[in-house]
Amino acid sequence: MQGDTSLDQCHAHTVPPMLMTNAQPGHEAHDFELLNDPAQVERVEMLLSDAATRNGFAKGSIFALRLSLHEAIANAFNHGHEGLSSELTVHVRLEIGPDQIIMEVTDQGPGFDPASIPDPTLEENLERGSGRGLLLINAYMTRAEYNAKGNALRMVYTKPE
Amino acid sequence: MPASESRIRVKRSGQVTQVEFLDRNILDEGNIQLIGEEIARLIEAEATPRLLISFANVEHLSSAALGQLITINNKVRSKSGQLRLADIDPQIYEVFTITRLNKIFQIHATTADAVASFA
Numbered sequence: 001m002q003g004d005t006s007l008d009q010c011h012a013h014t015v016p017p018m019l020m021t022n023a024q025p026g027h028e029a030h031d032f033e034l035l036n037d038p039a040q041v042e043r044v045e046m047l048l049s050d051a052a053t054r055n056g057f058a059k060g061s062i063f064a065l066r067l068s069l070h071e072a073i074a075n076a077f078n079h080g081h082e083g084l085s086s087e088l089t090v091h092v093r094l095e096i097g098p099d100q101i102i103m104e105v106t107d108q109g110p111g112f113d114p115a116s117i118p119d120p121t122l123e124e125n126l127e128r129g130s131g132r133g134l135l136l137i138n139a140y141m142t143r144a145e146y147n148a149k150g151n152a153l154r155m156v157y158t159k160p161e
Numbered sequence: 162m163p164a165s166e167s168r169i170r171v172k173r174s175g176q177v178t179q180v181e182f183l184d185r186n187i188l189d190e191g192n193i194q195l196i197g198e199e200i201a202r203l204i205e206a207e208a209t210p211r212l213l214i215s216f217a218n219v220e221h222l223s224s225a226a227l228g229q230l231i232t233i234n235n236k237v238r239s240k241s242g243q244l245r246l247a248d249i250d251p252q253i254y255e256v257f258t259i260t261r262l263n264k265i266f267q268i269h270a271t272t273a274d275a276v277a278s279f280a
Contacts, residue, residue: 038189045188063221063252070188070223121261127231132224132260139259 027097033089051096064140071133072105080107103155111150186221197229210242217248247275
């Protein structure tokens with residue numbers, strides 16, 4: 001297909017730098033330094049989807065993983081880097097194994113207190129803008145926690161029995 | 162992506178304006194902004210908008226898209242119009258229930274049900 005060729009050429013310029021790094025046995029690890037560029041983010045989401053599929057994760061799990069990664073990266077750029085240079089990168093680390101997937105998203109901002117975010121499901125907040133990404137992450141992931149500084153989110157997803 | 166490229170398909174059915182997405186993934190904020198602007202123009206063009214948004218082709222939806230839907234809902238309400246959502250895949254419907262936005266939107270199983278529901 002003609003479209004495929006142009007897509008590949010496009011991606012050749014937008015592939016984020018990727019390094020293979022150490023992971024526990026049976027797991028593959030990928031590290032990325034992402035710019036705030038939808039094409040780069042999509043590449044990482046596709047790599048996650050493909051690797052999760054290879055490791056036998058079901059469609060519903062992959063939906064949950066992709067959405068959580070997307071929301072975490074969006075939060076890192078929109079909130080973590082708010083008021084900072086748009087050139088700052090976000091570090092993403094994926095560790096993918098047959099039973100568990102770990103996703104870490106680290107921004108270069110000053111960090112924040114996750115407890116300071118208003119509950120978006122309260123009646124008075126339902127139509128407000130913020131907090132829904134983190135709500136979805138917490139709902140879909142087995143565990144999700146920020147580091148003490150509040151600039152790195154570690155998400156763990158265990159394959160359902 | 163040029164701003165002139167439409168991200169939605171629009172159909173008229175009686176007094177109802179039906180919108181479908183051309184993208185399977187409604188994730189990227191830039192795209193979501195463009196979709197919001199296109200739909201805002203449809204709302205502005207109607208005295209009392211009856212807007213139906215179908216999610217038939219949609220596989221992924223981000224919180225930014227949910228925010229845009231709330232904006233669209235407010236624009237429709239400000240003109241005393243009605244908004245319906247339809248054809249939402251069960252996985253995506255779960256995103257609405259987790260965020261409790263299923264309480265805000267009128268969601269129907271099919272576009273036919275949604276069309277029939279307009280007052």
